[in-house]
Amino acid sequence: xxxxxxxxxxxxxxxxxxxxxxxxxxxxxxxxxxxxxxxxxxxxxxxxxxxxxxxxxxxxxxxxxxxxxxxxxxxxxxxxxxxxxxxxxxxxxxxxxxxxxxxxxxxxxxxxxxxxxxxxxxxxxxx
Numbered sequence: 001x002x003x004x005x006x007x008x009x010x011x012x013x014x015x016x017x018x019x020x021x022x023x024x025x026x027x028x029x030x031x032x033x034x035x036x037x038x039x040x041x042x043x044x045x046x047x048x049x050x051x052x053x054x055x056x057x058x059x060x061x062x063x064x065x066x067x068x069x070x071x072x073x074x075x076x077x078x079x080x081x082x083x084x085x086x087x088x089x090x091x092x093x094x095x096x097x098x099x100x101x102x103x104x105x106x107x108x109x110x111x112x113x114x115x116x117x118x119x120x121x122x123x124x125x126x127x
């Protein structure tokens with residue numbers, strides 16, 4: 001079985017991300033569930049349609065779908081690990097955040113208000 005694995009820190013907690021062929025896990029085997037986040041074992045599993053791609057399939061679109069699924073599951077993990085478990089179970093909120101991440105980042109970049117967590121300002125911000 002071909003499984004793509006990687007890891008990421010979610011609010012300081014290591015999570016495993018596994019991209020798997022459709023039908024690998026019962027919890028994502030149906031047509032309505034493309035991924036899952038298991039807080040107990042710190043694991044995100046997502047269906048990766050590129051593993052079953054056929055000649056002529058739009059690989060860019062399939063990767064887009066996979067990336068959106070992983071983003072959605074990462075939002076679940078982030079909310080849970082930051083003590084917001086009630087929000088982590090709200091599918092509408094999680095999807096809104098997942099779909100808005102890039103737009104929010106661009107908005108903050110355009111407003112020049114992105115701070116690196118690794119750099120502290122030399123001087124306090126003026127009021």
